[in-house]
Amino acid sequence: MAQVFQVIGTRPIRHDGLDKVTGRAQYGADIQLSGMLHGRVLRSSHAHARIKSIDASAALKVPGVEAVATAADLPESGDRIAHLGEGAVNLRHLSSNCLARGKVHYKGQAVAALAATNPHIAEEALALIKVDYEPLPPVMDVREAMKDSAPKLHADVFTEEMGQLKKDKPSNVAKHFQFKLGDVHKGFAQAAVTVEREFHTATVHQGYIEPHNATAMFNPDGNVTIWCSTQGAFTVRAQVSELLQIPVSRIKVVPLEIGGGFGGKIRVYLEPVAAVLSKKTGKPVKILMDRAAVFEGTGPTPGSYIRVKLGADKTGKLVAGEAYLAYEAGAFPGSPIGPGAMCIFACYDIPNVLIDGFDVCVNKPATAAYRAPGATNAAFASETVVDEICRQLKIDPLEFRLKNGAKEGTRRADGPIYPRIGMIETVEAAKKHPHYVAPLAPGSSPFPRGRGVASGFWFNIGLKSSVTASVNNDGTVSLVEGSTDIGGTRVSVAMQLAEALGIRAEDVRPVVADTDSVGYTDVTGGSRVTYATGWAAYEAAQDIKWQMLEKAAQLWKTDLDNVVYDKGVIRAKDDPAKKITFKELAEKIQHKGGIVVGRATVDPPWPGGAFATHIVDVEVDPDTGKVSILRYTAVQDCGKAIHPSYVEGQIQGGAVQGIGWALNEEYAYNAKGEMTNASFLDYRMPTSLDLPMIDAVIVEVPDPKHPYGVRGVGEVPIVPPPAAIANAIYAAVGVRMNELPMSPGRVVKALAAKK
Amino acid sequence: MKNFTYFRPTTPEQAVALLENRWGNTELLAGGTDLHDLQKEYVAQPARVVSLSGVNALAGIRVEEKSVRIGAGAKLADIANHAELKRLFPSLTDAADQIGGPQIRNMGTLGGNLCQRNRCWYFRDEHTNCLLKTGQRCFALDGENKYHAIFSQGHRCVIVNPSTLAPALIALGASAVVQGPNGRRTIELGRFFRAPGANNEREHVLEANDMVVEVTIPRSNLANASYEVRHKQAYDWPLVQAAVSFERGDGGVRNPRVVLGHVAPTPHVAEAAARSITGQAVSEATAGAAGRAAAQDAKPLSQNGYKVKLVEVAVKRALIIAAGQKRYWEV
Amino acid sequence: MSDTKETTGLSRRQFLKGSGAAAAATALGTAAAPGALAAQAPAAQPVPGMGPAGVKITLQVNGRKMSSTVEPRVTLLDALRNYLDVTGCKRVCDRGTCGACTVLLDNKPVYACSMLALEAQGKEIRTAESLVQGAKLDAVPAAFVRFDAQQCGFCTPGFVVAMKAVLEQNPKATPAEVEKGLAGNICRCGTYEQMRDAIYSLCNTKRGS
Secondary structure, three states: OEEEEEEOOOOOOOOHHHHOOOOOOEEHHOOOOOOEEEEEEOOOOOOOEEEEEEEEEHHHHHOOOOEEEEEOOOOOOOOOOOEEEOOOHHHHHHHHHOOOEEOOOOOOOOOEEEEOOOOHHHHHHHOEEEEEEOOOOOOOOOOOOOOOOOOOOOOOOOEOOOOOOEEOOOEEEEEEEEEOOHHHHHHHOOEEEEEEEEEOOOEEEOOOOOOOEEEEEOOOOEEEEEEEOOHHHHHHHHHHHHOOOOOOHHHHEEEEOOOOOOOOOOOOOOOHHHHHHHHHHHHEEEEOOOHHHHHHHHOOOOEEEEEEEEEEOOOEEEEEEEEEEEEEEEOOOOOOOHHHHOOOOOEEEEEEEEEEEEEEOOOOOOOOOOOOOOOOHHHHHHHHHHHHHHHHOHHHHHHHHHHHHHOOOOOOOOEOOOOOOOOOHHEEEHHOOOHHHOOOOOOOOOOOOEEEEEEEEOOOOOOOEEEEEEEEOOOOOOEEOOOOOOOOOHHHHHHHHHHHHHHHHHHEEEEOOOOOOOOOOOOOOOHHHHHHHHHHEEEEEEEHHHHHHHHHHHOOOOOHEEHHHHHHHHEOOEEEEEEEEEEHHHHHHOOOOOOOEEEEEEEEEEEEOOOEEEEEEEEEOOOOOOEEEEEEEEEOOOOOOOOHHHHHHHHHHHHHHHHHHHHHEEEEEEEEEEEOOOOOOHHOOOOOOOOOEEEEEOOOOOOOOOOOOOOOOOHHHHHHHHHHHHHHHHHHHHHOOOOOOHHHHHHHHHHHHHO | OOOOEOOOOOOOHHHHHHHHOOOEEEEEEEEOOOHHHHHOOOOOOEEEEEOOOOHHOOOOEEOOOEEEEOOOOOOOOHHOOHHHHHHHHHHHHHHHHHHOOOHHHOOOEEEHHHOOOOOOOOOOOOOOHHHHHHHHOOOOOOOOOOOOOOOOOOOOOOOOOOHHHHHHHHHOOEEEEEOOEEEEEEEEHHHOOOOOOOOOOEEOOOOOOOOOOOOOEEEEOOOEEEEEEOOOOOOOEEEEEEEEEEEEEEEEEEEEEEEEOOOOOOOOOOOOHHHHHHOOOHHHHHHHHHHHHOOOOOOOOOOHHHHHHHHHHHHHHHHHHHOOOOOOOOO | OOHHHHHOOOOOOOOOOOOOOHHHHHHOOOOOHHHHHHHHHHOOOOEEOOOOOOOEEEEEEOOOEEEEEEEEOOOOHHHHHHHHHOOOOOOOOOOHHHHHHHHEEEEEEHHHHOOOOOHHOOOOEEOHHHHHEEEEEHHHHHHHHHHHOOOOOOHHHHHHHHHHHHHHHOOHHHHHHHOOOOOOOOOOOOHHHHHHHHHHHHHHOOOOO
């Protein structure tokens, strides 16, 4: 039965709106502390080299330079695995990624850092740190790196082959695993149509606008405070604790406003370095990254090689699917190959599946999460092959998805059986949408136009969240949460508390707190904040309600079971005259009855997952290869839209990034393994004028487990765009683009090859 | 950025007097949009910076009876938005209007646009010691060269000249007035650029103690247009640019000039294209033939073969715009 | 791999006497020959140089005169943020490519990262902070709030200033003209749809019409 809501589904103004538009909001770079030093990081100029020695003596003689840090200042971490909220990481690798130990594995890797009295001195003195490198040949491409003859990044990385570590010889392939369902050979034997294709995708960056930053103040008493831009203050605390071998209780992480993250601000880069420099100097140290360092030194998302084979019978039913995915982990093992392999066929019910996944080290920055990590690469491949099957069978691509789409009870190749999900509903909504109903009209130019569709899946995650909620005597509630707010989650969390209490969203004052001021909360990632932290807010509201009922019962000198809470009003069951609003009671208890503070901590079950289906119309200029997007519609199941504007914003934002990935963005490397386009100008992120209007269509198939039916929304919208655009290009000009990005040069080349 | 001593002269003569007879130690600062980037990358490390912000004589656009005179200090936005210039020389104003975004156009100047350094990523990398620094070879020649020259015959360095105003101005027959230590001289813009090959050479023929003070364009009724093929709609460099001008006559196009940008170390005059369209009425067929003629001598590098096709397209479309015909490619 | 030989991997930076790391650079013998300045400089020179040591500057920022001492190399952006505590303009690319540092300089939008603080003297500088006076919020940032044309908010002050510039110069600008004025700014969260809503509202035009 559908719930009736008062707050949920409305669009209140965000609490932090004014501060952000007028530039008042405090971000990490805005921090100024008395006596603060400025740190800079020296980065490797080689893609692959042994560090023979580091001599900082000249830099240390520069007046104003107060300390230099290298890997020697970090404790040896050993091969321990730490869980960071969204993925696990080997601490020795994480440490070496903060300050390289022994070797550098990519150009831009941090090698040393120094702190000085002003940023100019720091920058100039940095050039005086002498690093003696023994250059080694780099390997930049995933398939090259898989060869036995390839240069090896690590002497101590061995292939984990189907769960067994093959310790005979080091390898760049850190992991090979399989997911199996049914029998693919039998499956393909039943197929009337089989299509097998290869795909390549370029390394791309999350591209958050705010560069990484960290300010640390290490006090003589052994306590350290860190101000930074992060998706998870507690994961920063955990990483710094592990890397510097300090108890978590000695570390306070203060998350400031965060200027975008998209998965890239979970792992630490600067925080431990600033802490070490602060410890050495006894002064606060602030380090800001510049844009080139963000591109060259922080996690992009992997380039990949993918092969997909799909078979369908003559009725259009998928009978078998095979996939081979090799993802570039970058410098250290840990690409999102796992989720990529799980997602590749996740939209479909396929009885026979075999998926091979490979995690491969190459001399690029260690990859980090980026919005549905691994899924976009995979969907580009699988959704293109699906489109080819539809064409061969002459089946409408949405009909095909209705026939084959995953639904409750479908088993995914990696094991799980879906609970209630909304894949089919997104397809139905797309099919009914005026965009799809209307035929693609020719334009004023003679150039070919085409329409493409693609679907996508992302799991979303649960994980832990804590909140406290204090009732103020004016009837408002101060909500303290640990989830940093990247895109408006203060509001979507506050709204769930308000709904549960029957008060206005504006009467909840959300605050994102530091690690000493709120209970443990996992990262803002995995599309989990509105789902899990919102759930915690709901539970805290129940705690408040319970306490308010107690207060009312005391006030009226009646039994607790004689009072009820109904949409912000407390009543006595036996006396209609006895009723008091939340606000009135809040004021009363200030004087008599005691203060009410609600609290909750949740570790909810993993959610049912999110699906999206996108429709795009393009026009291709066959002379220049330029692809123009004419119209874009993104349909997505969000369970229940708490704040529909923010749901739409996430859908549009994900689609925008997916469009950039599809058409523009890539890391260009030269033969030495140096990124040649580490600037916004050369990396070509889309601007407003490059982007069409994106119509976000919300479908609501509530997650039955969540109190309000919420599903995460932030990640899945980046998954379909590259495939949808590739399919539209095919519809327009009859060439299959199998490489990202689909830049003008590549399109021209593909068109020429067709002729 | 390395620190420097800053000078703010008020006349061109003072400015030139502050320059040196060798490159590198002293740099002229106009809009700053290029110089400061190079300084931040330590590719430029001047000890002295001579700002032109106080030289009022460099500003201003004057439309006179025989010529149009544009001060070297005129902002790109002023050129792009100048009503009379738009009417006379849309090739120039369109090219100016497509540079960067509004902020760049409010900062960048005509003189800076003509004298800016090239965008080669090897040149702009602090750690790469290429020909234009003190190195011995061009890394783009057999390296990452997808945005490099396709007409680089005889040149050791395969950059493309980055100016998009230059092809338009050359096609319009413009000249630069240059102030040197011994007075002023005029250089046709068609002879203003050169392919640099060493650290003591720039993308133009000026001496280190010269500066552009003005560009003059003869007034005419030339049909003219500039067309850029770009990857992004906004804030992007052209992959290829073509600027054209011609006289309209009863017997078709007369005295055409076709100048390509972003295909060679200098703006590239495509004489074969001009010959091809001479005496023809502009149509998709004749303009297309001119485009093919423009591309015929191209010698692409390993990664930029796609540009050959783009040259054909850019020339064809520039001719069609200049002839006032329907822009068939617009969505 | 033939590239490897000619590139040293070492910095080619020079040091200048009188710069921030001045004394040290000299002590280390890494400074450019002092003669470079004296010997090469032209003889008669009526124009005085400023710096390389700190120079006193006065900037007119958001209606107030603000003074500080900065080296010539300090950009307007760094002067505003680090010396004058005006932090609404953000340092994102520091190369004039993203628009987060956009300020109005004599009413025109410019990149504060790509000009020297010295060059901004005598000009009126306005940042996003100037668009709220007491309790009164200017129509442009108000529209950003109303239509929630932001997610992370980091690029937002730059977009607000760029949009303000267009509408101030031409109050009758069309939505397309206003959007063209945003070509020099990047929003990675992709809130362009909401910005378009804000633009249409500011232009008193109905979207889709």
